[in-house]
Amino acid sequence: MGQGRVASLREDVGKILTVLFFWKWHSGSLMKQWINDFVKAQKAALDSIPADAVEQLIGTLKKAQAEDRQIFVFGNGGSAMNASHFATDLGKGSSDKIGKRFRVISLNDNVSWMTALGNDYAYDQIFVRQLMNYGKKGDIVLAMSVSGNSPNVVKALEWAVENGLHVVALVGGKRGRMAEIAHQSIVIDSTHYGRVEDAQMGICHMLCYAFMENPSLGQA
Numbered sequence: 001m002g003q004g005r006v007a008s009l010r011e012d013v014g015k016i017l018t019v020l021f022f023w024k025w026h027s028g029s030l031m032k033q034w035i036n037d038f039v040k041a042q043k044a045a046l047d048s049i050p051a052d053a054v055e056q057l058i059g060t061l062k063k064a065q066a067e068d069r070q071i072f073v074f075g076n077g078g079s080a081m082n083a084s085h086f087a088t089d090l091g092k093g094s095s096d097k098i099g100k101r102f103r104v105i106s107l108n109d110n111v112s113w114m115t116a117l118g119n120d121y122a123y124d125q126i127f128v129r130q131l132m133n134y135g136k137k138g139d140i141v142l143a144m145s146v147s148g149n150s151p152n153v154v155k156a157l158e159w160a161v162e163n164g165l166h167v168v169a170l171v172g173g174k175r176g177r178m179a180e181i182a183h184q185s186i187v188i189d190s191t192h193y194g195r196v197e198d199a200q201m202g203i204c205h206m207l208c209y210a211f212m213e214n215p216s217l218g219q220a
Contacts, residue, residue, distance in 0.1 A: 041192070045199045048189035054203060057168060057184060058210045061090070062217055064140045064166075065102050072135065072165075074107035074127050075144035075153065078197040082144055083108050086204040094211035098218025107131075107156075127156035137164030145169070146196045148176020157181045170203060172196040 064071055071090070073083040087106040095101045107130045108114070117126045131141070141160040143153045148171035160167050161181055169182035172191050179185040188199045211217050 041190070042195050042198060045188055045190040045192070045195040046202060048187075049199060049203060050186060053184070053186045054206055057186070057203075058207060058217070060140065060166065060168065060184065061102070061207060061211075065098075065100060065218060067138065068103065070134065070136065070139040071102060071104040071142065072107055072131060072139065073104065073142045073144075074156070076150050078193065079144035079146070079200070080106075080108040082197060082201045082204060083142075085201065086142075086208065089205065089208035090211075094208045094218075097212045097215045099215070100218050105134075124151040124155050127152050128159045131156055131159055131163075131165075135160060135163060135165050139165045140168065141165050142168040142170070143178060143182075144171075144197075144200050145176070145178055146172040146174075146191070146193045148172060148174055148178040150178075154178060154181070170200045 061071070063069075073087055074080070075083045083106045087104045087109075090102045091104045107127050110130075113130065114126045117129050121129065127143075135141070141157065143157060145153050148169070154177045157167050157169065157178060158181060161183075167182045167184070169178040169185040171179050171185060171187055172193075173187065173189050173196075174191055175185075175187055179187060186203060188196045190196050190199070
């Protein structure tokens with residue numbers, strides 16, 4: 001291969017490497033900006049959590065524990081996982097710290113029962129028919145949804161209100177039917193599923209850690 005050809009190849013390789021370098025730098029810069037924008041929007045969602053409403057809900061849970069009420073939590077998808085997480089933290093962590101037990105259960109956690117209800121009746125029956133077995137007047141229902149309109153959750157809340165249970169809804173910016181039904185609702189000012197679910201889990205952690213870090217709340 002002649003020297004001219006070698007020089008030409010070196011030049012071409014140099015150009016390719018230069019293009020790759022700037023592409024990598026540019027794409028990395030765009031991703032970093034996306035990450036920063038995501039974090040900024042997440043902070044805004046967290047900032048929209050109304051402290052007064054969370055304080056009132058802590059009072060609701062305190063009263064439920066003192067009166068030995070059952071607390072039912074549930075939701076779909078990411079909200080289902082938040083419900084299970086919340087039931088674990090309140091049922092174990094908070095109960096251990098205050099020395100008294102919260103009677104809390106996630107209706108998402110019995111897969112065989114949920115699938116039987118969904119198969120034999122309809123998917124919008126998977127929560128309400130569990131409440132029909134367990135729920136009593138004065139018990140607490142805490143449901144989570146981003147849209148606020150999940151049919152299976154709405155049906156459960158409607159039944160709960162009709163039968164004297166106290167209903168709490170954690171919803172996103174669209175509010176939906178759940179916010180209309182609930183006795184207490186907390187609205188996150190976003191419709192982004194990830195951000196709302198993260199903020200709702202933040203609320204759940206506040207509810208639990210209020211008792212973990214202030215165990216005297218459970219003594220009165």
